[in-house]
Amino acid sequence: MTITPQNAQIGDMIPDHKFGPVTRKTLALYAGASGDHNPIHIDLDFAKNAGMDDVFAHGMLSMAQLGRLVTNFAGQANVRHLDTRFTALTPVGAIVDCTGEVTDRREEDGETLLTLKLAAHIDDGTQTLKGEAIIAV
Amino acid sequence: MGIFDRSTEGHVTPPVEVTLERGAIAFFAETIGEADPVHLDADAARAAGHPDILAPATYAVVVGTFAGQKAARQGQPDLLTLINGDLRVLLHGTEAYDYHGPMYAGDTVSVQNEVTGFSDPKGGKLEIAHVTTRITHAERGPIVTATRGIIHRLG
Numbered sequence: 001m002t003i004t005p006q007n008a009q010i011g012d013m014i015p016d017h018k019f020g021p022v023t024r025k026t027l028a029l030y031a032g033a034s035g036d037h038n039p040i041h042i043d044l045d046f047a048k049n050a051g052m053d054d055v056f057a058h059g060m061l062s063m064a065q066l067g068r069l070v071t072n073f074a075g076q077a078n079v080r081h082l083d084t085r086f087t088a089l090t091p092v093g094a095i096v097d098c099t100g101e102v103t104d105r106r107e108e109d110g111e112t113l114l115t116l117k118l119a120a121h122i123d124d125g126t127q128t129l130k131g132e133a134i135i136a137v
Numbered sequence: 138m139g140i141f142d143r144s145t146e147g148h149v150t151p152p153v154e155v156t157l158e159r160g161a162i163a164f165f166a167e168t169i170g171e172a173d174p175v176h177l178d179a180d181a182a183r184a185a186g187h188p189d190i191l192a193p194a195t196y197a198v199v200v201g202t203f204a205g206q207k208a209a210r211q212g213q214p215d216l217l218t219l220i221n222g223d224l225r226v227l228l229h230g231t232e233a234y235d236y237h238g239p240m241y242a243g244d245t246v247s248v249q250n251e252v253t254g255f256s257d258p259k260g261g262k263l264e265i266a267h268v269t270t271r272i273t274h275a276e277r278g279p280i281v282t283a284t285r286g287i288i289h290r291l292g
Contacts, residue, residue: 019169019170026168029168030168030169032164032168033161033164033165033167033168033169033199034165034168034198034199034202035199035202035203035206036198036202038224038227039224040224040225040227046224049225050224050225050226051225058229059228059229059232060195060198060229060232061169063195063232064169064193064194064195065169065170067169067193067194067195068169068170068171068193068194070194071173071193071194076191076193076194076239077239079194079236080235080236081233081234081235081236082194082195082233082234082236083231083232083233083234084231084232084233085230085231086228086229086230086231086232
């Protein structure tokens with residue numbers, strides 16, 4: 001059975017969402033599209049001078065994927081809250097796998113709210129984002 | 138000691154008005170791989186009942202950045218300059234949104250940042266600046282409240 005906000009119960013996993021691989025081109029475009037021109041994401045010379053082996057992805061590029069995961073499931077108009085902690089860097093070449101688990105379903109002020117526990121992992125198994133969303137059904 | 142300018146705690150930046158542009162939203166949506174045409178095409182957005190292209194959920198951060206760029210053009214420091222952020226050791230720690238209403242292409246919104254405080258976790262190996270950004274619309278009121286933790290790696 002397809003999990004929808006209407007039938008989702010605590011413990012259910014919502015349909016997952018994958019993005020990538022994250023290329024240098026992706027990072028260049030994200031820098032332009034987001035206005036975040038921090039050179040650590042797009043300029044290898046700057047990254048090496050800062051002690052990094054390579055550039056790495058903008059955290060917000062991965063959070064955008066958590067956003068897509070949640071809005072695909074709930075519809076954007078129903079998303080009340082979205083948060084994340086960035087727990088590890090996302091390297092060039094990574095595929096970002098976003099998942100969400102229903103951890104609460106409750107009635108509040110006459111509407112049904114779901115809490116989703118969100119995660120992003122990259123293909124080597126590292127968890128890169130840990131978050132939560134609250135959606136109205 | 139840390140790098141952030143701790144004297145900025147409690148500082149609230151003057152409001153900056155940003156007008157959301159269709160092309161910019163569509164470019165962002167395309168870049169993050171968003172396939173829903175309500176984020177890409179004005180006709181599709183209208184057909185789905187929206188007044189214009191709908192900004193994706195994390196577009197709030199972009200509106201905040203554009204506000205900072207506009208402030209800088211007007212000779213005001215952007216947020217990172219204000220708190221003395223150092224890009225060589227800077228990491229994004231946390232980001233959170235409370236949504237009060239949608240943002241569309243053509244909207245003019247007001248953006249205000251508040252430096253709510255600083256913390257020093259991991260025995261001072263990290264320092265975190267805590268910032269709240271409020272995006273409001275003149276008629277529709279609050280649109281998004283964003284809170285952010287910006288980290289310096291010190292150790």
